Structure formats: C-alpha cells, structure tokens
Amino acid sequence: MTRRGPSRVSSHAxxxxxxxxxxxxxxxxxxxxxxxxxxxxxxxYPLGRAILLGRQRCDPSGDNCxxxxxxxxxxxxxxxxxxxxxxxxxxxxxxxxxxGLVLGVALAVLVDxxxxxxxxxxTIFSSTVATSVAVxxxxxxxxxxxxxxVLADWIGGTAKNPGLLHSEGTALWAVAVSSIWANLGFTxxxxxxxxxxxxxxxxxxxxxxxxxxxxxxxxxxxxxxxxTLLFASVVLTGRAFQSxxxxxxxxxxxxxxxxxxxxxxxxxxxxxxxxxxxLQSASAVLLFIVLLALALLQIRGVEKRVHYGN
Amino acid sequence: xxxxxxxxxxxxxxxxxxxxxxxQGLAVPFLATAFGTxxxxxVFLTLPKELREAARMDGLGHLGFLREVAVPLxxxxxxxxxxxxxxxxxxxxxxxxxxxxEDDWNTVQSGLRALSLAELDKPNLVIAGTVIVAMPIFVxxxxxxxxxxxxxxxxxVKG
Amino acid sequence: MSALRLRITMPALAVCLGxxxxxxxxxxxxxGNEPPPPTTAAPSTLPGQTTVPTxxxxxxxxxxxxxxxxxxxxxxxxxxxxxxxxVFWHGLSNELKRExxxxxxxxxxxxxxxxxxxxxxxxxxxxxxxxxxxxxxNRPDLVQLPxxxxxxxxxxxxSVPVQACMEDAGYAAAELLPAALTAYASESVxxxxxxxxxxxxxxxxxxxxxxxxxxxxxxxxxxxxxxxxGQQIQQTGAASYGISLDSAPDGGGGWFLEQWxxxxxxxxxDNDNGRSAPSTRVLFDGPTSVALLTELQQVVTTxxxxxxxxxxxxxxxxxxxxxxxxxxxxxxxxxxxxxxxLKFVEGGxxxxxxxxxxxxGPMPSPNGAPGALIGGASLWITAGHGDAKAAAxxxxxTHLVSAAVQSQWAAATGYVPVNxxxxxxxxxxxxxxxxxxxxxxxxxxxxxxxxxxxxGPVIGPxxxxxxxxxxxxxxxxxxxxxxxxxxxxxxxxxxxIASYNATRPSN
Numbered sequence: 001m002t003r004r005g006p007s008r009v010s011s012h013a014x015x016x017x018x019x020x021x022x023x024x025x026x027x028x029x030x031x032x033x034x035x036x037x038x039x040x041x042x043x044x045y046p047l048g049r050a051i052l053l054g055r056q057r058c059d060p061s062g063d064n065c066x067x068x069x070x071x072x073x074x075x076x077x078x079x080x081x082x083x084x085x086x087x088x089x090x091x092x093x094x095x096x097x098x099x100g101l102v103l104g105v106a107l108a109v110l111v112d113x114x115x116x117x118x119x120x121x122x123t124i125f126s127s128t129v130a131t132s133v134a135v136x137x138x139x140x141x142x143x144x145x146x147x148x149x150v151l152a153d154w155i156g157g158t159a160k161n162p163g164l165l166h167s168e169g170t171a172l173w174a175v176a177v178s179s180i181w182a183n184l185g186f187t188x189x190x191x192x193x194x195x196x197x198x199x200x201x202x203x204x205x206x207x208x209x210x211x212x213x214x215x216x217x218x219x220x221x222x223x224x225x226x227x228t229l230l231f232a233s234v235v236l237t238g239r240a241f242q243s244x245x246x247x248x249x250x251x252x253x254x255x256x257x258x259x260x261x262x263x264x265x266x267x268x269x270x271x272x273x274x275x276x277x278x279l280q281s282a283s284a285v286l287l288f289i290v291l292l293a294l295a296l297l298q299i300r301g302v303e304k305r306v307h308y309g310n
Numbered sequence: 311x312x313x314x315x316x317x318x319x320x321x322x323x324x325x326x327x328x329x330x331x332x333x334q335g336l337a338v339p340f341l342a343t344a345f346g347t348x349x350x351x352x353v354f355l356t357l358p359k360e361l362r363e364a365a366r367m368d369g370l371g372h373l374g375f376l377r378e379v380a381v382p383l384x385x386x387x388x389x390x391x392x393x394x395x396x397x398x399x400x401x402x403x404x405x406x407x408x409x410x411x412e413d414d415w416n417t418v419q420s421g422l423r424a425l426s427l428a429e430l431d432k433p434n435l436v437i438a439g440t441v442i443v444a445m446p447i448f449v450x451x452x453x454x455x456x457x458x459x460x461x462x463x464x465x466x467v468k469g
Numbered sequence: 470m471s472a473l474r475l476r477i478t479m480p481a482l483a484v485c486l487g488x489x490x491x492x493x494x495x496x497x498x499x500x501g502n503e504p505p506p507p508t509t510a511a512p513s514t515l516p517g518q519t520t521v522p523t524x525x526x527x528x529x530x531x532x533x534x535x536x537x538x539x540x541x542x543x544x545x546x547x548x549x550x551x552x553x554x555x556v557f558w559h560g561l562s563n564e565l566k567r568e569x570x571x572x573x574x575x576x577x578x579x580x581x582x583x584x585x586x587x588x589x590x591x592x593x594x595x596x597x598x599x600x601x602x603x604x605x606x607n608r609p610d611l612v613q614l615p616x617x618x619x620x621x622x623x624x625x626x627x628s629v630p631v632q633a634c635m636e637d638a639g640y641a642a643a644e645l646l647p648a649a650l651t652a653y654a655s656e657s658v659x660x661x662x663x664x665x666x667x668x669x670x671x672x673x674x675x676x677x678x679x680x681x682x683x684x685x686x687x688x689x690x691x692x693x694x695x696x697x698x699g700q701q702i703q704q705t706g707a708a709s710y711g712i713s714l715d716s717a718p719d720g721g722g723g724w725f726l727e728q729w730x731x732x733x734x735x736x737x738x739d740n741d742n743g744r745s746a747p748s749t750r751v752l753f754d755g756p757t758s759v760a761l762l763t764e765l766q767q768v769v770t771t772x773x774x775x776x777x778x779x780x781x782x783x784x785x786x787x788x789x790x791x792x793x794x795x796x797x798x799x800x801x802x803x804x805x806x807x808x809x810x811l812k813f814v815e816g817g818x819x820x821x822x823x824x825x826x827x828x829x830g831p832m833p834s835p836n837g838a839p840g841a842l843i844g845g846a847s848l849w850i851t852a853g854h855g856d857a858k859a860a861a862x863x864x865x866x867t868h869l870v871s872a873a874v875q876s877q878w879a880a881a882t883g884y885v886p887v888n889x890x891x892x893x894x895x896x897x898x899x900x901x902x903x904x905x906x907x908x909x910x911x912x913x914x915x916x917x918x919x920x921x922x923x924x925g926p927v928i929g930p931x932x933x934x935x936x937x938x939x940x941x942x943x944x945x946x947x948x949x950x951x952x953x954x955x956x957x958x959x960x961x962x963x964x965x966i967a968s969y970n971a972t973r974p975s976n
Contacts, residue, residue, distance in 0.1 A: 024372070050316055057968070062322075062601075079499070130447035255778055255779050263314055287314070
C-alpha cells in the first residue's frame with residue numbers, strides 16, 4: 001500500500017487560500033453525507049446496538065430486558081444449540097463452496113471455446129442467475145417432495161420415504177444441491193470472465209512445450225484463475241453462511257435440527273430464541289464475527305498469493 | 311457486511327421512523343453500500359491527474375468535473391453496479407418479509423413465500439409464481455448479458 | 470495450486486478444532502444466567518436488574534377494571550361520520566382464507582359502520598412474530614391468534630379483553646360453546662373470542678379399508694386398533710402403509726401430544742395446566758407419556774404406519790394418502806383440513822377416489838377415550854387504538870361468531886361452530902344431517918369432560934415448548950428411546966418456562 005495522500009498535498013502549490021481548502025472539505029462532506037448517514041443509521045448503529053443487546057435477555061415484546069453482561073456471548077457461543085447450528089452452517093459451506101466452484105470451473109472451461117453455438121450454452125449455464133433463493137428453493141421443493149416430486153419417484157428409496165428433505169442424513173445435502181444449483185450461474189459467469197482474461201500466448205507456449213490438455217489446465221488455467229476463484233469463494237462462503245430462504249422454504253430447519261443453520265436458529269419458524277432479542281442479537285453478532293474472521297483469512301490468502309506472484 | 315446480523319435492530323428503526331410497509335422501508339438501507347463506494351472509488355483513482363488539471367483549465371469545478379468527466383468515464387462501472395444492486399435487492403428474502411405487514415408491500419420474494427404458504431397443495435400455482443418471478447431477471451440476462459457479467463465480476467477486480 | 474487449497478481449508482480446520490473444544494453442553498436458554506451461587510448469600514440486586522422472580526402462589530382473579538376498557542357506543546358516534554376502518558391480521562391459508570375473505574366482503578358490503586381490511590400474514594407464527602415486533606401504532610386493530618398464544622398475549626398487556634366489551638354491550642354469551650370460551654379465559658377474564666375451533670380427527674381412505682376387508686364404517690379408535698388395521702392393510706396389499714404420522718409442532722409432534730395427554734386424563738404442565746398458578750414445568754415426561762409414545766412408535770415399527778417427518782408445510786401427512794406409488798390409508802389431522810381436503814379430492818387428484826371415499830373418525834388414542842382440547846384460534850382486540858376502533862372490532866367479532874356466520878363457516882371448512890345456534894341453521898344443519906364427517910370434531914368437543922386437563926395448558930412459551938415436544942416425538946418415531954427423548958425435551962421445556970418467567974413484565 002502506498003501512502004500517496006501527503007506527498008500529493010505537498011506537491012501542490014502552497015499558496016492556495018485556506019478558504020478554498022475549506023470549501024473543498026465542505027463539498028466533500030456534502031457529497032459524503034448521504035452515504036455516511038445511511039451507513040451510519042442502517043449499518044453502524046444497528047451493529048453497535050446489536051452488540052449491546054447481546055448482553056441482555058428480553059421478554060417477547062422486547063420492552064423488558066435484563067442485562068447479564070459480556071459473558072452471555074461466551075455462553076451463547078458454547079451452547080448446544082449454537083454449536084449445532086454452527087456445525088450445520090459450516091458443513092453447508094463446505095458442501096456448497098467447493099462443489100459449486102468445481103462445477104462452475106468445469107462448465108466454464110467446457111464452453112470456453114470459440115465454436116458455433118457456444119453462446120447458447122453460455123446463456124443456459126448463466127441462467128440460474130435469474131433464479132432467486134425463493135424461486136430455486138420452491139423448484140427443488142417440488143422436485144424432491146415425495147408426494148409430488150418427479151425426482152423423488154425417479155430416485156426412490158430414501159428419496160421416497162421419508163424423502164431427501166425429511167431424512168436427517170440427506171436433508172442438508174438436499175438443501176446444498178438447491179443452493180449449489182442456484183449459485184452455479186454466478187460462479188460460471190465469474191469464471192468465464194476470468195478465463196477470458198488469461199492471455200492466449202500462455203496457452204500457445206504451453207502447447208509448443210507439448211503440454212497435454214490436462215497439463216495446460218493445471219499449469220496455466222488454474223493458477224491464472226487464482227484471484228477469480230478466491231473472489232468467488234469469498235462470495236459463496238458469505239452466501240452460505242447467510243443462507244436463510246433455502247432452509248425456510250425447504251426444510252424448516254429439520255429434521256431434528258439437521259438443517260438449522262445459524263440464520264435459521266436466529267430467525268426461523270421453530271427457533272427457540274426468536275422471542276428473545278438478546279439471544280437473537282448475541283447469535284447474530286457471533287455470526288458476524290465468524291464471517292468477518294473468514295473474510296479476513298481469505299483476504300490474507302489473496303495478499304499472500306499476490307506476494308508469491310512477484 | 312452481513313445484513314442478516316442487524317435485521318432485528320433495523321426493523322425496529324424502521325418502525326420508529328414509521329417506514330414499515332413503504333418503499334423507504336424496503337429500500338433506504340441499501341441506497342448506500344460500502345461495496346458500491348469502494349468500486350466507484352477504484353475507477354476514480356484510475357483517472358489520470360492530467361485530466362483533472364485540464365478540466366480545471368476549462369473552468370470546471372469539482373462538481374463540474376464529476377458531472378462532465380468522471381461520471382461519464384465511470385459509466386460502465388456504474389451500469390454494472392446498477393445491475394448488481396438490482397439483482398441483489400430483487401432477490402432479498404428476509405428483509406422484505408420483516409418490514410411489511412401488508413400484502414400490498416410484499417416484494418416478489420416475500421410474495422412467493424406467502425403464495426407457497428397459502429397454496430402449498432397446488433404445485434401448479436406455486437410453480438407458475440416462481441416462473442413469473444424468474445422471468446424478468448431472465449430477460450435482463452438475455453438483454454444485458456455483458457453488463458451483468460461486469461456487474462457480477464466487478465468485485466474480482468480488487469483481488 | 471496446493472497453496473490455494475490450503476488457504477481455503479486452513480480456516481476451516483482452525484474453526485473445527487476450536488469447535489470440538491469449546492462446547493459447553495448447556496442450552497442456549499441458560500446463556501447469561503449466573504451459575505447458582507455455592508453459598509446462600511443474600512441476593513444482591515444491582516440497579517436496573519431484576520432478581521429471579523418468585524411467582525405468586527395462585528392466580529387470583531384479575532379485576533376487569535385494571536385492564537383496558539371497551540366502550541361499544543363509541544362506534545355509533547364515530548360511524549355517524551362514515552365507516553370506521555379496522556385492520557384484521559389473520560393466519561389462514563387456502564380454502565380457509567378464501568372463505569374468511571368471502572365472509573368479510575359480505576360483511577363490508579352489508580353495512581356502513583365498519584370496514585374490515587384483511588391482511589394475511591402467512592402462518593399463525595408469522596402473525597405472532599409480526600404482532601410482537603410491532604409497537605402499538607403498527608399493530609392491527611384485530612388479530613387472530615392460536616390457542617398456544619394465550620399466555621403470551623396476556624403478558625404483552627396490549628389487548629382489550631373481549632370480556633370488557635361483552636359487559637359493556639350486555640352481550641349474551643349463552644349460545645357460545647362453553648369449552649371454547651374456557652380455552653381463552655384465565656384469571657377469571659375472557660381475554661379473546663374463539664372464532665375457528667378445531668381438533669384432530671382421523672382421515673381415512675374408505676376404499677382402501679374395503680379392499681383390505683375392513684369395515685369402512687368402523688374407523689379405529691385405539692392405537693392398538695390403528696396397528697391392527699395397518700397390518701391388515703399392508704398384508705392385503707390394499708395400500709403400502711396404515712397410518713401416516715408426522716411430528717409438526719402444530720400437528721403430530723406438539724398439538725397431538727397435548728390432546729392425547731388430556732384424553733388420558735393427564736395434565737400437560739404443573740399447577741393445573743397453568744390455570745391455578747403459572748406453570749413452572751411440563752409433565753409430559755411421565756410414565757403415561759412414555760407408554761403412549763412407545764405405543765405410537767410401535768404403530769410405525771410393527772403396525773404398518775409410516776413416519777413422514779416434521780411436516781414443515783403442514784400437508785405431508787395428508788399428501789401421503791394421495792401418494793401415487795406408496796400411499797398410506799389413514800392419518801390424523803386438524804378437522805379444519807376437511808373442507809380443503811374434500812376440495813382437493815374433488816379435483817380428481819387421486820385416481821379412483823372420490824369425496825365420498827374420504828372417511829372421518831374420532832382421533833384414536835391409547836384407550837379410545839372420547840373428547841378433545843380446543844384448538845384453532847381466537848380474536849384479540851388491540852388496545853390503544855381508540856374506543857371507536859375497539860368497538861368496531863368488537864362489532865365485527867359479534868358478526869363472525871353469530872349463528873348465521875358460524876353456520877356458513879363450519880360448513881365450508883370443517884371448523885367446530887362456536888355458536889350452538891348455528892346447528893339449527895342452514896347450511897350447517899343440513900351438512901351435519903347429510904354428512905356426518907363434518908360433525909365428528911363437534912362431537913369430540915361436546916364429549917370432553919369439564920376439568921382442567923381438558924381446558925388445555927396456558928404457558929407463556931407454549932409454542933417453543935411444543936417445538937421441543939415435537940422434536941422428541943420426531944426422534945421417537947424415527948426409532949429413538951421414548952423415555953430419554955421425552956426427558957430431554959421436558960428439561961428443555963422447563964428451561965424455556967424458567968427463562969420466560971424471568972423476563973415476565975409482571976415481575
């Protein structure tokens with residue numbers, strides 16, 4: 001990171017009046033004010049408020065709260081319910097992110113050829129971008145539901161009784177499939193753009209060196225995609241940890257809590273803490289901290305990579 | 311910044327402002343995003359200093375430079391950001407459900423949830439609803455494919 | 470490449486390692502609570518902090534004067550200047566929603582005093598959530614809430630008890646179903662007006678019964694009979710399964726357990742189901758419950774039954790009867806599903822099955838005892854919206870529970886009429902005469918003895934308690950040990966009640 005600010009100021013002529021600088025500041029403040037006030041009111045304030053609320057236990061209408069102190073965060077984090085939901089969320093991310101990335105890369109590489117008709121495939125593979133979480137979840141719901149679902153009939157066995165969404169062993173996978181599918185368009189688009197950014201001469205020199213298709217992929221394509229993949233993985237991880245609609249529409253957190261993610265523990269229909277803003281806030285803040293930590297780890301990954309690249 | 315972490319407090323802010331069941335309630339928290347600010351700043355930083363000096367010679371002040379030079383040059387990024395914002399708000403699920411108590415203020419996603427709760431035994435009806443909700447974005451995908459790709463990949467630039 | 474993969478897996482590993490070490494095994498409901506002090510030091514109270522409450526020994530009658538009042542004449546004055554508009558939040562869906570809309574439209578166009586605006590919030594749960602999250606200004610004037618929300622609503626201190634309006638208007642409640650009124654009364658106050666009363670009944674496929682050589686006019690009454698019928702149905706190949714069971718909180722998991730315990734003459738929670746004093750713990754881990762759920766488990770393992778899961782959409786158990794490849798022959802569901810189910814079957818969705826093939830019987834129980842708790846929902850008037858709105862809400866309530874409207878409502882839906890006058894009016898009179906299926910739920914209410922077990926539990930966090938009970942039933946129906954599952958659930962439920970009582974506004 002370079003600190004250009006001061007040097008730029010010193011390079012300016014010093015003779016400018018203070019009035020002008022003040023006017024500049026005034027203008028900057030005026031331009032920043034709308035954004036800052038919105039970020040302040042709807043991002044910073046609620047975060048601070050939630051952090052304070054997390055020390056309290058409240059009655060259902062939220063009018064009557066009792067302050068317990070910071071150790072409530074520790075208790076919440078260590079509690080059975082939080083640990084289980086954390087585990088579920090973590091497994092969900094481990095299912096959706098790597099598989100989503102692999103599928104996205106595979107599809108993108110598959111159609112990354114200047115052949116006739118590839119445009120159509122590109123559009124088809126991109127199309128799940130058009131499906132929001134509610135759309136994707138309801139489509140998969142009607143495919144997997146044993147009494148009406150076509151897929152349930154085809155697969156049979158557990159898919160039929162009690163149904164993939166109703167069996168403790170398969171429910172999280174079933175939700176993950178819906179989520180992977182819904183995010184595939186995004187991953188595909190991002191990776192396709194990444195592939196187009198790889199200079200063609202790299203492939204040519206690899207080809208001249210006699211590298212096979214697979215070797216060209218593993219030695220040229222994959223390393224060059226690094227930043228793209230990291231970006232996609234940061235976004236997909238964030239989405240996985242914040243998923244709510246899938247669980248709400250597909251499983252309602254069940255069976256036996258096997259799909260009760262952190263967000264569902266906080267806001268879901270069968271949540272035990274939904275009527276206690278204190279516990280809700282403590283869990284939400286912990287979710288925020290986890291996401292922050294993951295993002296920092298991933299960004300550090302990016303920086304290291306850039307360093308290695310030098 | 312996970313918005314999911316602050317839904318409880320934000321909903322009560324909306325209530326205090328009297329913004330439940332309103333466009334303000336649905337939209338205002340998303341009018342400014344750190345991501346958008348960062349993205350546009352990145353573009354502005356790439357503008358050569360000479361451009362600014364030239365504009366000053368022509369008598370353009372800060373606002374004039376912004377209007378006549380910087381924003382037009384950032385137009386591709388702004389278009390991408392607009393599409394990105396459209397997509398992500400269109401797809402919001404938890405927030406619209408939280409700040410509306412009237413059917414008239416259901417967005418497509420919370421409306422789809424309401425439809426699925428009310429008519430779960432009529433798959434044809436619910437699936438028709440999902441298709442209707444998916445269609446506009448699908449059309450956007452066909453028409454603005456390039457901008458959409460830019461919008462979705464904009465974040466990768468910073469990597 | 471491997472460096473990249475490492476970047477992704479390292480944080481994963483770090484957190485997983487952390488996880489294994491840091492679980493406390495405690496419930497989240499214990500969070501923030503101080504561990505019990507080792508010595509009996511005098512409890513110190515910090516400013517702004519409440520101590521653990523000591524609940525009053527008995528629930529005294531609450532003087533009606535201490536609660537928000539009702540002035541029904543305020544409507545006469547306000548309506549002179551045009552109709553008073555009230556907002557009514559409900560949690561009905563499907564045919565039930567459409568019938569409520571029809572009744573409301575008819576009401577709106579029949580008079581010029583009150584305009585009712587219906588707002589569907591989705592489920593009862595959404596209704597409760599939105600109501601609790603909202604402040605007075607954002608609450609509706611009238612709200613429909615289920616039987617499990619009674620104590621929760623009382624504690625929000627946000628309602629005009631309908632009793633205030635009944636007294637002010639000199640309303641004669643003599644025609645209203647006493648059991649339904651009792652369900653929404655406590656501390657000698659009638660808090661809300663029962664509107665849609667339902668209870669669980671047995672749905673069965675008459676054609677499958679006939680194919681299996683069973684008498685389709687004699688549905689099973691005991692769980693033993695359910696098992697025997699199920700075995701016969703499977704052995705004859707008439708259907709793949711006997712009964713389909715679910716474990717939804719508002720169905721087979723939570724609500725039915727309350728029903729079954731009442732039928733067994735057992736209380737659900739201490740202090741007479743919370744009616745003589747606030748409940749402090751649940752009683753559903755006793756020997757009767759263990760025996761009951763052991764028998765229910767056997768219905769699945771050896772009685773030809775099938776467990777369809779937690780049933781988040783509330784229809785999986787019914788849809789199992791319409792399954793094209795592996796159908797069940799029976800299920801237990803709310804009587805309110807009768808209208809929608811008949812509409813569904815009428816659409817020809819199950820080949821070869823007509824509406825006349827759907828049989829309805831009383832809810833089977835271990836000993837076949839008759840009677841049922843009051844389920845469904847009631848109407849609550851919001852306080853703080855002015856006398857005119859409250860009076861308008863009251864006037865609409867009297868319309869909804871009138872004999873004429875209840876007659877139409879019960880005939881279209883399968884709900885039990887809360888007004889006995891409805892029985893002598895068409896359409897219900899002829900429906901009950903021509904189609905005894907609609908009468909089963911009504912008879913179950915009529916047969917219930919008048920004692921605390923049949924008044925149902927009033928517990929603040931009853932919804933959450935139901936969720937824990939439902940989780941236990943789900944475990945048991947998937948093969949878990951009944952005693953362990955019930956004991957775990959009861960411990961958690963008792964935590965819920967303690968947490969709730971600790972933040973009660975009255976303390």
